[in-house]
Amino acid sequence: MKEEKSEIVITSLDDIARELGLSKSTVSRALSGKGRIGAQTKARVRQYVKKAEYKPNLIARSLAQSKTYNLGVVLPADSDLAEKPFFQVFLLGVCEAASANDYDVVVTVVVEKDISALKNLVRNKKVDGIILTRLLVHDYAAAYLKRSGIPFLVVGSSSDESLVQVDTDHESACENLTSLLLSMGNRRMAVVIGSDEHAVNISRYRGYAKVMENRPEGICREIVFQNVGSKTAIDKSVEGIMKEGADCILCGDDIICSQVLSKLNAMNIRIPEDIRVASFYDSAHLKYNNPPITALEIDVKELGVIAGQSLIDKISGKPFTRRTILNYQIALKKSTQ
DNA sequence: CTTCTTCTCGGTGACTGCGC
DNA sequence: GCGCAGTCACCGAGAAGAAG
Structure with missing residues (x-):
């Protein structure tokens, strides 16, 4: 009976080295491109590896390089x-x-x-x-x-x-957005922003404050809400802002903004007719809101x-x-x- | 049975040695 | 002397084997 030629299974550098009559270091060099290796040998190894669909053992590589990848x-x-x-x-x-x-x-x-x-x-x-x-x-x-x-x-x-x-550059971005909204006719700019334990909130508030401090009326503390985290706190901030009166609410991020929008909706306050809203960060949360929300976009x-x-x-x-x-x-x- | 040593896996890279 | 390929120690942890 004719003996069937068994298929060679290539699982390691050793297998390739044996098949090609080289040492495994030479095969390793041919594949990594590191070290001295002849162009012809390199091409021969790479061609064989491609044909054999060989994939290096990453655990072994990690072991040799003392890296986890x-x-x-x-x-x-x-x-x-x-x-x-x-x-x-x-x-x-x-x-x-x-x-x-x-x-x-x-x-x-x-x-x-x-x-x-x-x-x-x-x-x-x-x-x-x-x-x-x-x-x-x-x-x-x-x-x-x-x-x-x-x-x-x-x-x-x-x-x-x-x-x-x-x-x-959150500070500069928020500074520019605040300035732009002021130039569009907004005067009383409220802000609702999260915990000042987070470096990003500090930067965003600094950008807002930098613009507002330079205005004759300065920062209107009664419409500035910092360290606002919970839904209840955001709702209270919105109630406070509506009571004190503001042209625009600047929201510290997308989550705060979506809760601000939800509260305004519950209070039957129209955007932008009754109050304008913008967010210091855009996301999928705000993308499909009606009306669409002015925001800072980051990739x-x-x-x-x-x-x-x-x-x-x-x-x-x-x-x-x-x-x-x-x-x-x-x-x-x-x-x- | 316990303890110690050696080997194993696959790949890397420094070093060695051969041939032109 | 240069270009190239081979040798070998090594990586870390567990398994296997040897010794007491």
């Missing part, structure tokens, strides 16, 4: 996190950069002072680097990562120049891609930018006309 992304453990499009879209961007570099993404959460999950990730050497997605004014996670020595970057702005930062996916790529560059010892600032756009919509 994982990026850690730290999210805040907010109860309504799933409702925050920022983090979802940001993760998409990070995953895109990671995938393009043979990295995977490991997600963990921190609850302000409780950074035990992050510590486990670092201690157990599960990741090569970390991205902190929300920078706090007193950030325990950032302080810990600095001590640990693991490469990391933060999404946000800090005066601490040792931190690698990726962010939008969050691009933010994720840049954060991911910057961290990988830092891990790989390549040159990286210590502070990357992304552009923003002011999208003027019907809510402020």
